[in-house]
Amino acid sequence: MASSDHIVLLDFLGSPFGMRVRLALAAKGIEYQIEEEDSTQSKSSLLLKLDTVHKKIPVLIHNGKPICESLIIVAYIDETTCFLELLSVCSNINFFIVIHVYPPSDKVWTANGEEQEAGKKEFIDRIKLLEGELKSNPYFGGETLDFLDIAFLPLYYWFHTFETFGKFSIEAECPKLAAWGKRYGGGIRVRLSTSRSSAT
Numbered sequence: 001m002a003s004s005d006h007i008v009l010l011d012f013l014g015s016p017f018g019m020r021v022r023l024a025l026a027a028k029g030i031e032y033q034i035e036e037e038d039s040t041q042s043k044s045s046l047l048l049k050l051d052t053v054h055k056k057i058p059v060l061i062h063n064g065k066p067i068c069e070s071l072i073i074v075a076y077i078d079e080t081t082c083f084l085e086l087l088s089v090c091s092n093i094n095f096f097i098v099i100h101v102y103p104p105s106d107k108v109w110t111a112n113g114e115e116q117e118a119g120k121k122e123f124i125d126r127i128k129l130l131e132g133e134l135k136s137n138p139y140f141g142g143e144t145l146d147f148l149d150i151a152f153l154p155l156y157y158w159f160h161t162f163e164t165f166g167k168f169s170i171e172a173e174c175p176k177l178a179a180w181g182k183r184y185g186g187g188i189r190v191r192l193s194t195s196r197s198s199a200t
């Protein structure tokens, strides 16, 4: 990606998947415009045109070319820039864990009774795996952040929701992970403006 490139992110505020892309763009220092979808309205014609299969945000538009699926977009950003090799230190096991931690997390706050308890147990088991991967490092990448930091951090902003609905403490279950979230999630500055671009 060159500084003259036209980069637009189709997203809406609060989406953990969109947040992955914002984090990757921020980590690389890439300037971009945001085209905000209104989650309370029907899908925009732009989204329907760009993601004809799943019709989901985020979509990154690089010089008019759409790229869909948050982790594919993060990989694409990494491959087309050279400031920081986010993928180089990411193992397959990390990739597997982060993909499989999202589905049970939904059940913690949307389900009830046995289904919620099962989701909670599964979620805690998986974040414990992540806690193990962190070891005693500040980031999953060691001294610098890597793909797993970016792929997982958006879920950190939901920790309070999971704890409130699931009635448990992530800090008690995974103290290192909670500390990682505070350190990394509290310090990062991601652009959250809602300015509309002229992308069509």
Ligand SMILES: N[C@@H](CCC(=O)N[C@@H](CS)C(=O)NCC(=O)O)C(=O)O
Residues within 6 Å of the ligand: 015, 016, 017, 018, 055, 056, 057, 058, 068, 069, 070, 071
């Ligand atoms: N696997 C996709 C998931 C994206 C996703 O679920 N996006 C949600 C917003 S958080 C969406 O667009 N939902 C609209 C829908 O399901 O129709 C990714 O990682 O990009």
